[in-house]
Amino acid sequence: MGKKRRGPSLEELLARPWCYYCERDFDDLKILISHQKAKHFKCERCGRRLNTAGGLSVHMSQVHKEQLSTVDNALPNRSSLDVEIFGMEGVPEDIIQGHNQRVATQFQQAEVERQAVTGNPPAGQGGATPGGGQQPAKRPKLENVSDLKKRLAEHKAKKAEALAGGSSGDVTPVGAGQTTSIGFNASNPPAQQFSYPQPYTGAAAGSPYQSTASPVYQNFLPGGPQQYPSSTQYTSPSTYSPQPYTAPTPGQPIGYPSQPPSQTNTPPQTATGLPQRPPSLPSASTLPQRPVMGAPPVNAFQMQQMHMGQGGPNGEGTTPFATSVDDLISGAARAADQAAAPAATPASAPAPSKPEATDEKTTKKDKAKQTRLVYADNETSPEEKMARLSRYAYVPQEETVLAEVPAAVTAPNDTSM
Amino acid sequence: MATNQFTLASPPTDAISALKFSPEPESTRVVVSSWDKNIYLYELRDENGNIGEGKLLQKFEHRAPVLDVCFGANEDEIYTAGLDWDVRRIDLTSSTQTVISSHDAGVRSVVYSKEHNIVVSASWDSTLHVHIIGENISAPAIVPLPSKPFSMSLSPTKLVVAMASRSLHIYDLKALAMLGSQAEAGKKLEVEPWQRRESSLKFMTRSVACMPDDAGYASSSIEGRVAVEWFDPSAESQARKYAFKCHRQTADDVDVVYPVNALAFHPVFGTFASGGGDGVVALWDGIAKRRIRQYQKYPSSVAALCFSGNGKYLAIAISPGFEDGKDEVAEGTVRIFVRELGPTEARGKGPK
Numbered sequence: 182m183g184k185k186r187r188g189p190s191l192e193e194l195l196a197r198p199w200c201y202y203c204e205r206d207f208d209d210l211k212i213l214i215s216h217q218k219a220k221h222f223k224c225e226r227c228g229r230r231l232n233t234a235g236g237l238s239v240h241m242s243q244v245h246k247e248q249l250s251t252v253d254n255a256l257p258n259r260s261s262l263d264v265e266i267f268g269m270e271g272v273p274e275d276i277i278q279g280h281n282q283r284v285a286t287q288f289q290q291a292e293v294e295r296q297a298v299t300g301n302p303p304a305g306q307g308g309a310t311p312g313g314g315q316q317p318a319k320r321p322k323l324e325n326v327s328d329l330k331k332r333l334a335e336h337k338a339k340k341a342e343a344l345a346g347g348s349s350g351d352v353t354p355v356g357a358g359q360t361t362s363i364g365f366n367a368s369n370p371p372a373q374q375f376s377y378p379q380p381y382t383g384a385a386a387g388s389p390y391q392s393t394a395s396p397v398y399q400n401f402l403p404g405g406p407q408q409y410p411s412s413t414q415y416t417s418p419s420t421y422s423p424q425p426y427t428a429p430t431p432g433q434p435i436g437y438p439s440q441p442p443s444q445t446n447t448p449p450q451t452a453t454g455l456p457q458r459p460p461s462l463p464s465a466s467t468l469p470q471r472p473v474m475g476a477p478p479v480n481a482f483q484m485q486q487m488h489m490g491q492g493g494p495n496g497e498g499t500t501p502f503a504t505s506v507d508d509l510i511s512g513a514a515r516a517a518d519q520a521a522a523p524a525a526t527p528a529s530a531p532a533p534s535k536p537e538a539t540d541e542k543t544t545k546k547d548k549a550k551q552t553r554l555v556y557a558d559n560e561t562s563p564e565e566k567m568a569r570l571s572r573y574a575y576v577p578q579e580e581t582v583l584a585e586v587p588a589a590v591t592a593p594n595d596t597s598m
Numbered sequence: 599m600a601t602n603q604f605t606l607a608s609p610p611t612d613a614i615s616a617l618k619f620s621p622e623p624e625s626t627r628v629v630v631s632s633w634d635k636n637i638y639l640y641e642l643r644d645e646n647g648n649i650g651e652g653k654l655l656q657k658f659e660h661r662a663p664v665l666d667v668c669f670g671a672n673e674d675e676i677y678t679a680g681l682d683w684d685v686r687r688i689d690l691t692s693s694t695q696t697v698i699s700s701h702d703a704g705v706r707s708v709v710y711s712k713e714h715n716i717v718v719s720a721s722w723d724s725t726l727h728v729h730i731i732g733e734n735i736s737a738p739a740i741v742p743l744p745s746k747p748f749s750m751s752l753s754p755t756k757l758v759v760a761m762a763s764r765s766l767h768i769y770d771l772k773a774l775a776m777l778g779s780q781a782e783a784g785k786k787l788e789v790e791p792w793q794r795r796e797s798s799l800k801f802m803t804r805s806v807a808c809m810p811d812d813a814g815y816a817s818s819s820i821e822g823r824v825a826v827e828w829f830d831p832s833a834e835s836q837a838r839k840y841a842f843k844c845h846r847q848t849a850d851d852v853d854v855v856y857p858v859n860a861l862a863f864h865p866v867f868g869t870f871a872s873g874g875g876d877g878v879v880a881l882w883d884g885i886a887k888r889r890i891r892q893y894q895k896y897p898s899s900v901a902a903l904c905f906s907g908n909g910k911y912l913a914i915a916i917s918p919g920f921e922d923g924k925d926e927v928a929e930g931t932v933r934i935f936v937r938e939l940g941p942t943e944a945r946g947k948g949p950k
Contacts, residue, residue: 552846552853555875556820559802560762562748563857564615564665565722568681568704573633575662575681575704 191288195281201264201272202255204280214268220254234262606642606934608654610634613917614932616666617902620673621712626652626906627673628913630934631664637678639690642911642936649911649938658688658695666707670717671731677717679705685719685727685738699727699738707750709757714775720747720759726769728778739778739787743767751815753808756792756829758815760803766817767791768829798825798841807861809868809884814839816870816884818858822846824872826884840887845874860902866909867945873900879914883946890946898931909944912937 198213199206202221207213218230222237226245231237238249251260265271556563567573610632620627626642626649636659642652662681669676674690681704687696701721708719710731717729719738724746727738745761752758757769770792777789797803801821808815814828814835825841845856856875863870864881869890873879877896882889898918905912918931 551851552855554801554821554855554857556857559820562706562746562762562802562804564706564748565704565746567613567633568663573663573681575683 188291191285194284194288198269199280201266201269201276202252202259204256210268217266217268221252223253225253233265233267235265238262602938602940603935604651604938606640606936607651608638609932609934610636610638612663612932614901614915614934615664616668617904617913617915617934618668619904619906619911619913620669621907622673623907625673626911627655628652628904628934628936629667629669629676630902630915631667631678631680632932633663635660635663635680637664637667637676637688639676640934652936656690656693658693660686662704665705668708668710668717670710671712671715677708677710677719679708679719679721681705683721685717685729687717698729701725701727706747709750709752711752711754711757711771711775713754714771716771716775716778718750718752718757718774720750722746724761726759726774728774730775730778739774739780741769741774741777741787741789748803749806749817751806751808753810753812753815753829755812756808758806758808758817760797760806760817762802764797764799764801764803766795766797766803766806768793768795793829793831795827798827798839799823804857804859805861807863807870809870810863810865811868816861816863816872818861818872820857822855822858822874824858824861824882842887844872844880844889845876845878847876856899860900862903862905862912864905864909864944865907869944869946871903871905871912871944873903873914875899877916879903879912881944886946888946890944893937896935897933905944910939912939912944 194206197206197208198210200213200216200221202217205216207216218232222231222234223229224231224237224240224245226241226247229240231240234249234252241247241249249262252262264273558566606628610630612632612634614630614632616631618629619625620629628640628642630638630640632638636657638654639656639658640652641655642649644650644653658678660678660680660682661684664678664680666679667676670687676688676690677698678686678688680686683701683704684697685699685701685705685708687698688694689696698717699719701719701723702725703721703723705719705721708717710717715731717731719727719729720743721727724743726741726743726747728741729738743759743761744767745763745765747759747761749760750758752771755771757771757774759767759769761767768791769789773789773792777787780787797817797819799817799819799821801819801823804818804820806815806817813830814826816824816826818824822845823841823843825839827839828835830836845858847854847856854876858872858874860873861870862873868885869881869883871879871881877898877900878892879896879900880889880892896914896916898916900914901917902915903912914935914937916931916933916935
């Protein structure tokens with residue numbers, strides 16, 4: 182990396198054309214002019230772009246019969262029509278000076294800041310005017326890199342936390358699903374509860390867990406899409422992996438009594454179960470819809486939740502789990518979606534098909550905004566109302582039969598009443 | 599901007615209830631029905647063939663306000679419906695009026711189907727009368743409706759009747775024609791509509807208009823809204839239906855909502871125009887769901903709209919106080935504008 186381009190010099194900055202109305206500066210006068218035409222001199226009625234505010238004003242009054250009072254998108258004190266601006270022409274001298282001063286101050290500030298950050302010798306090396314790009318850039322560069330890395334790591338950690346936090350927050354709605362599914366479990370409690378203790382006591386190893394895992398998975402079903410955050414997290418620190426493993430296990434006993442079985446199951450399973458899962462498939466088959474892979478991601482995810490509850494670092498630590506399970510997760514997420522789809526459709530299908538789905542749209546659109554109906558009678562049409570007026574009154578006559586009606590008969594009938 | 603709009607000479611003296619262009623492609627004949635009990639027949643072409651403010655050819659007085667009018671098999675024949683409970687046929691060349699049926703209440707609408715050669719009238723007595731137009735017009739077949747009809751429109755094969763209580767019936771014209779041929783005078787005939795629907799709009803239906811391509815229809819309500827729906831009962835087609843707000847003005851944070859009094863489809867482009875109580879006429883592309891343009895506000899409520907047979911003209915009838923039946927109609931406030939449309943003025947822009 183040879184010479185690094187320093188920022189533009191003060192002269193360059195001062196020479197830049199800028200827009201009187203919004204103080205924005207531009208590379209080129211042409212761009213400034215097209216900016217002004219598009220932002221400040223465009224007719225809101227027909228989109229025509231005029232060259233000056235005066236031109237727009239004349240256009241508005243002649244074409245649209247409207248009076249232009251202010252320039253669009255202008256700073257509050259610059260919206261006047263009195264100043265005729267075209268590009269940089271017409272800008273009052275005092276305003277130009279104010280602008281230049283501002284640019285200069287900003288420039289100096291930036292310069293000072295840069296020196297503070299980089300530790301560079303003041304632009305003096307290149308002369309008082311910081312015109313020339315100088316050699317120094319190296320040291321700051323290095324610092325920057327390490328800084329960057331540090332910050333990146335911090336940022337990632339934060340993000341991971343936020344994600345995990347966010348996802349656990351998301352789970353709350355899932356909780357509703359969980360309760361229902363728990364209810365479902367209750368409906369056939371013996372089998373499942375039985376299965377649950379079995380695996381747990383039987384072996385801390387993963388294989389027996391499968392049976393229990395399936396209910397877990399089921400609980401988790403609604404959360405299917407939320408598994409994605411975990412997979413993204415996994416990307417962050419790969420080195421942590423050993424930590425989380427240990428962390429969950431201590432957490433286990435605590436969580437076990439307090440939490441529903443399904444959740445406590447999860448840690449051990451994730452710890453050991455991954456490879457062994459496939460063999461345990463048969464037990465899971467009690468619930469036909471759930472694919473094998475359904476269980477692991479859930480567990481990983483729930484672990485995260487638990488860890489999150491127990492402490493930040495652990496929460497982060499869990500992410501590596503996801504790494505090992507990553508493909509499983511994505512696969513399971515898909516599977517979960519697929520499994521959920523058929524389950525959901527029967528429930529939701531009747532709803533749309535039953536009504537003609539007529540005014541869903543209209544109801545949705547009716548917001549709270551205050552409205553006043555010009556004609557508010559929803560029962561009687563205007564014509565009926567008018568027909569009731571005395572001047573339109575008509576009483577049928579006997580002679581209205583299927584016959585030729587001589588013109589005379591068609592005289593107004595009011596008199597006969 | 600050159601004005602491409604003219605005002606018809608000698609407009610009705612009271613509110614306009616309906617306005618129709620002759621369906622013949624190059625014709626510039628317009629009939630207008632009014633609450634002043636007259637039917638007005640205008641011809642926009644002068645002796646030299648120039649189209650301008652036109653002249654009043656004929657006026658046919660009725661016994662009561664006339665609520666609707668339509669052209670028959672040719673432009674020398676019209677059918678009218680009015681508050682005198684009668685449906686009439688008027689031969690414009692001989693000026694003879696024939697009552698073809700009498701309802702038991704005011705007759706709100708009348709339509710003629712060229713394809714099936716039938717006239718259908720809808721009355722506030724909650725019936726449709728179906729007349730087969732032949733050598734001699736037979737006694738009408740009477741079809742009971744669940745509610746009072748407010749608006750009616752037909753496509754080449756369907757008849758859409760919008761009624762009170764937001765109900766809407768779609769009839770198959772062929773079935774109606776069959777029914778009409780079996781009709782015995784005075785006997786009510788139950789006929790199953792091809793489809794029964796509930797209006798997609800929550801408020802009273804003000805107007806319906808069928809698409810010229812027979813695919814569906816648009817309906818409007820008193821609450822500044824227009825819905826576009828398709829006949830095809832399949833789920834995909836029904837999923838395409840939509841509604842949008844229009845003819846509203848915001849004043850002091852209150853949305854003033856005007857009724858959409860009139861809808862008319864362009865016979866060539868399949869776009870449609872809506873006219874509201876706010877005096878605004880807007881052109882819409884119902885397929886692309888876009889507004890094509892909106893014309894400058896007219897001085898009073900838009901009562902009726904109609905495109906000419908070739909789609910080159912749009913006639914706009916305005917009448918004050920149409921919504922609330924105000925007592926006095928000021929002189930000169932009932933007017934008929936005819937707008938000459940540019941070749942692409944009413945054409946949809948296509949989806950974007």
